Amino acid sequence: MQEGVKSNHIISLLEDRPLGRLSESELATVKAHVAQCAGCLRAYRASEVSTLLLKEHVAREFEPSHFFATRVLARVREQQAAKEGWAFARLWRATGALVSSMAASVAVLAVLTLVIPSESGTQQAAGSVAGLYSVEEVLAQESFQESELTDAQVFNALYGSPGDSEDSDGIPR
Amino acid sequence: MFRFAGRYLKQRELVEEAAQEVFLKAFTELDKYEGRGSLEGWLTRITTNTCLNMLRSSRRRPELTVSDLTQDENTWLESKMLDTANERHQSNERSLVAADLAGRVLDTLSADDRLVLTLIDGEEATVNDVVELTGWSQSKVKVQAFRARRRMRQAVEKLLAGKDETQ
Numbered sequence: 001m002q003e004g005v006k007s008n009h010i011i012s013l014l015e016d017r018p019l020g021r022l023s024e025s026e027l028a029t030v031k032a033h034v035a036q037c038a039g040c041l042r043a044y045r046a047s048e049v050s051t052l053l054l055k056e057h058v059a060r061e062f063e064p065s066h067f068f069a070t071r072v073l074a075r076v077r078e079q080q081a082a083k084e085g086w087a088f089a090r091l092w093r094a095t096g097a098l099v100s101s102m103a104a105s106v107a108v109l110a111v112l113t114l115v116i117p118s119e120s121g122t123q124q125a126a127g128s129v130a131g132l133y134s135v136e137e138v139l140a141q142e143s144f145q146e147s148e149l150t151d152a153q154v155f156n157a158l159y160g161s162p163g164d165s166e167d168s169d170g171i172p173r
Numbered sequence: 174m175f176r177f178a179g180r181y182l183k184q185r186e187l188v189e190e191a192a193q194e195v196f197l198k199a200f201t202e203l204d205k206y207e208g209r210g211s212l213e214g215w216l217t218r219i220t221t222n223t224c225l226n227m228l229r230s231s232r233r234r235p236e237l238t239v240s241d242l243t244q245d246e247n248t249w250l251e252s253k254m255l256d257t258a259n260e261r262h263q264s265n266e267r268s269l270v271a272a273d274l275a276g277r278v279l280d281t282l283s284a285d286d287r288l289v290l291t292l293i294d295g296e297e298a299t300v301n302d303v304v305e306l307t308g309w310s311q312s313k314v315k316v317q318a319f320r321a322r323r324r325m326r327q328a329v330e331k332l333l334a335g336k337d338e339t340q
Contacts (some may be wrong), residue, residue: 016319045333047326052292053278054275055278061176061179062178062179063175064192076197
């Protein structure tokens, strides 16, 4: 027997289970009690009405409208398109990183190829121009040692070998 | 799915919205279905969770009083007060009135209360059925049902008392 019935009030019994699940004896006890207790009678009547309301509530059927399937399919397509768009964006971001790293590599290579050799070329050119006028530098470039130089070697270094730059008369120009 | 969503949600538009959501979820998460239970059970669980989330996000009515009732709802309640509570009313029209009134009373309850009352008291589901559908513990379902039943009863009792006063 339930505690609610033991204490002569049936409210907790009404709340413990739906009315339809009370046994015959419990229902008889409830009915006997509410015949004498106004508070429990109100609760019992409210429980009965609640049960009826809930039964009517779940009995109502809804049918999908005519365009329901079309709407669902449209949303599925939208979702798929959004998913594909997102996948493309992710691919694009990954490709973008690859492209930018490649561009950076090309830029570094271009700097190495164009700027640095031209600087060393400029230095070489400057050295060769100066060589026309500075005997010491020319001699240093040609790795001559001053003590070993003869006059002929100096002339050769400055004006080239006699065979290259002399006219037929052997006079350097 | 439609029928199931219709038990929790009152308006057709909301039922359609819920059913759409369920279809989309089922479509996108079909790979998560492991085939351990029935597909119907899996869809029912998705429907329950979707409807529960929708109920939780919807605004709750603070209280329903007799003055909020329509004429038809008043008439229906009066007929119940004339000691005809056990009579199953026949006409469809009256059933619709009762269903509307039920929806209005349920609107005053929390989403969890609505769910558990609809399933156990309305659908005659067992506690274990609700455990399986919601993932709640057995004791939570029992306590929730007990309290929900009390709140529903109190709300109806208040309406009946209001009717008594106006008569």
